[in-house]
Amino acid sequence: MDAPKKLLKKYWGYDSFRPLQEEIIESVMQGHDTLALLPTGGGKSLCYQLPALMREGICLVVSPLIALMKDQVQHLNDRHLKAACVVSGMSGEESTGVLLSAINGGLKFLYVSPERLRQQKFIEHFRKMKVGLIAVDEAHCISQWGYDFRPPYLQIADIRIYHPEAPLIALTATATPVVADDICLHLQMKDCRRFQSSFIRPNLAYMVLHDSDKSQRLLRIVRRVEGSGIVYVRNRRATQTLARFLEASGVSSTFYHAGLDATERDQRQSAWMNGRCQVMVATNAFGMGIDKADVRFVVHMDIPDSLEAYFQEAGRAGRDGQRAYAVLICDSSDIERLSRDFAIDYPELKQVRNVYRALCNYYRVPVGGGADSQFDFDIEKICFNYNFTAREFYGACRILEREGLISIPEQEDAYSTVYIPVTRNELYRFQINHQRLGDMLQVVIRTYPGLMECAVSIDERKIASKCYSSPAEVVNMLQQLHEMHIIHYRPSSHGPQLYFLTERVDERLIYLSEQNYAQLKSAAQQRMKSIVDYVSDDSRCRSRQLVAYFGEQSTTDCGMCDVCLKSKSHLGDKESAIEKILQKSPMGARQLVQLLTDEGYVDVGDTLREMIDRGELLLDGNAQLHLAF
Numbered sequence: 261m262d263a264p265k266k267l268l269k270k271y272w273g274y275d276s277f278r279p280l281q282e283e284i285i286e287s288v289m290q291g292h293d294t295l296a297l298l299p300t301g302g303g304k305s306l307c308y309q310l311p312a313l314m315r316e317g318i319c320l321v322v323s324p325l326i327a328l329m330k331d332q333v334q335h336l337n338d339r340h341l342k343a344a345c346v347v348s349g350m351s352g353e354e355s356t357g358v359l360l361s362a363i364n365g366g367l368k369f370l371y372v373s374p375e376r377l378r379q380q381k382f383i384e385h386f387r388k389m390k391v392g393l394i395a396v397d398e399a400h401c402i403s404q405w406g407y408d409f410r411p412p413y414l415q416i417a418d419i420r421i422y423h424p425e426a427p428l429i430a431l432t433a434t435a436t437p438v439v440a441d442d443i444c445l446h447l448q449m450k451d452c453r454r455f456q457s458s459f460i461r462p463n464l465a466y467m468v469l470h471d472s473d474k475s476q477r478l479l480r481i482v483r484r485v486e487g488s489g490i491v492y493v494r495n496r497r498a499t500q501t502l503a504r505f506l507e508a509s510g511v512s513s514t515f516y517h518a519g520l521d522a523t524e525r526d527q528r529q530s531a532w533m534n535g536r537c538q539v540m541v542a543t544n545a546f547g548m549g550i551d552k553a554d555v556r557f558v559v560h561m562d563i564p565d566s567l568e569a570y571f572q573e574a575g576r577a578g579r580d581g582q583r584a585y586a587v588l589i590c591d592s593s594d595i596e597r598l599s600r601d602f603a604i605d606y607p608e609l610k611q612v613r614n615v616y617r618a619l620c621n622y623y624r625v626p627v628g629g630g631a632d633s634q635f636d637f638d639i640e641k642i643c644f645n646y647n648f649t650a651r652e653f654y655g656a657c658r659i660l661e662r663e664g665l666i667s668i669p670e671q672e673d674a675y676s677t678v679y680i681p682v683t684r685n686e687l688y689r690f691q692i693n694h695q696r697l698g699d700m701l702q703v704v705i706r707t708y709p710g711l712m713e714c715a716v717s718i719d720e721r722k723i724a725s726k727c728y729s730s731p732a733e734v735v736n737m738l739q740q741l742h743e744m745h746i747i748h749y750r751p752s753s754h755g756p757q758l759y760f761l762t763e764r765v766d767e768r769l770i771y772l773s774e775q776n777y778a779q780l781k782s783a784a785q786q787r788m789k790s791i792v793d794y795v796s797d798d799s800r801c802r803s804r805q806l807v808a809y810f811g812e813q814s815t816t817d818c819g820m821c822d823v824c825l826k827s828k829s830h831l832g833d834k835e836s837a838i839e840k841i842l843q844k845s846p847m848g849a850r851q852l853v854q855l856l857t858d859e860g861y862v863d864v865g866d867t868l869r870e871m872i873d874r875g876e877l878l879l880d881g882n883a884q885l886h887l888a889f
């Protein structure tokens with residue numbers, strides 16, 4: 261057995277490689293800069309982890325999300341491989357410790373965020389390390405034409421000068437041809453070897469359905485397609501209402517969004533993973549790193565921002581290779597809403613600068629200072645003091661975060677949570693007898709709907725300002741309520757935190773030049789147009805439209821998307837298809853429906869019923885269908 265296969269077996273316990281893994285590993289072993297384009301779940305991590313084991317020195321991995329880094333570090337540690345990450349929120353001592361052990365050979369894998377690469381302290385340590393390989397995960401983040409552009413990714417190439425001999429491998433699941441070129445360019449990849457697997461998913465039927473009664477339509481889909489599914493909605497509250505609607509209609513469902521606390525998210529996720537719940541209704545916070553093979557359908561109740569995002573999310577269906585459905589339900593107001601949201605996500609540049617200045621002034625961060633500093637995130641107060649609406653403030657903060665200047669709380673663990681386990685009656689009785697606590701509780705309930713169903717993140721300062729009291733007093737009252745078993749209160753160790761990742765930059769705002777921002781915005785607009793075109797074009801096979809977007813020419817129609825089916829049903833041959841099968845031999849209705857549905861026919865059951873009603877088909881005593889004549 262050759263060396264890579266042995267390592268694959270030894271550390272991961274697998275017997276064979278997935279498509280292209282071996283070729284990619286081979287290329288890295290030969291010291292080539294390598295670009296690996298494999299679908300989500302295609303096994304990209306192995307493509308850098310395995311060659312890293314065969315090369316001397318450490319493997320530096322650049323990854324955009326703390327959660328992804330922690331997952332991978334855990335995964336490697338479970339296999340007794342030495343890995344660690346340096347993330348914001350660690351103390352100076354902690355991060356120094358990790359960097360030193362990377363220098364002393366105590367680590368094989370070092371995970372960092374791209375922002376880190378800019379810091380002097382990191383660079384000084386990095387130069388002293390023995391580096392065998394640099395891996396850039398989610399490499400599409402480097403391109404402003406990509407759907408998740410992160411300017412700090414542009415710094416990655418700068419650190420290559422310290423270890424010019426170390427090859428670089430870039431990995432992504434979604435790159436259009438322009439984005440792939442951008443990756444090679446900005447990572448200064450020399451003589452880059454590209455490996456790309458096909459974007460065609462032969463078992464996935466893409467459907468775009470125009471329907472104004474979305475929930476009824478969803479219900480019909482869920483009832484018809486058996487098995488596990490994911491339903492994506494845009495906002496957190498809708499996850500809950502829709503899951504409840506499905507439950508009330510007899511479909512076991514759960515919901516998931518980033519506002520739930522970590523334990524709750526885990527519980528809901530595993531209920532769905534192990535099949536206790538059929539349907540997961542979620543925001544796009546759900547799915548990253550989910551490894552469930554038998555997902556039969558993914559339904560989108562709203563249009564996502566880009567085809568890249570859609571392809572990623574829809575692609576979670578049918579990993580096992582069995583027939584699965586990716587359905588996007590939209591109505592006439594959706595496209596309008598998309599452009600409304602766009603205006604909020606991409607505010608005027610002036611506004612972004614104003615927000616940055618306001619943040620720096622509010623926290624008294626001087627120009628040239630403040631790097632790596634951390635503050636309580638007083639959203640309400642800042643908005644009030646500087647006259648921003650919360651939505652525009654958030655929009656601007658997200659741009660600043662993407663620019664690598666600040667980090668705002670994404671992990672909702674940073675917040676306290678409250679859950680009310682008692683019934684409404686008990687609550688009412690309590691409120692009558694405890695006026696002061698009861699009044700405050702009323703404010704909490706009004707501010708955070710949904711507390712009676714599950715634990716919800718809260719901000720004590722917000723409550724304090726609403727009931728004219730101090731945060732400390734609110735904490736105190738919540739604790740009393742907890743002790744009286746009226747609520748479950750889990751205080752956070754500290755409130756939501758804002759980090760300044762770099763020292764305060766002068767108005768220059770390095771990466772936020774007029775021109776860069778205008779380009780960023782127009783790229784986003786282009787992506788929005790692409791998905792609008794996708795939902796509007798009902799003349800070209802969906803699968804072909806999708807893969808063409810990723811630069812792949814497909815010569816055959818998929819034969820099972822809504823467009824292909826429509827042209828099939830124009831032939832009007834469903835009934836003769838049924839007759840043709842039954843001429844050969846009688847068959848149970850269920851099996852017949854399955855057979856024809858797999859061939860791409862829709863509503864076969866309805867047609868059978870009509871044919872029975874008309875007397876063209878007969879049901880015998882063994883529940884087999886026959887032709888009547």
Ligand code: ADP
Pocket residue numbers: 274275276277278281298299300301302303304305306551
């Ligand atoms: P992605 O391409 O999305 O980054 P991952 O690297 O996270 O995918 O891998 C997805 C899953 O596939 C993981 O559970 C991983 O262990 C598994 N996997 C990777 N390579 C193989 C293989 N050769 N055989 C079987 N499973 C594999």
Ligand code: MG
Pocket residue numbers: 304305397
């Ligand atoms: Mg990955």
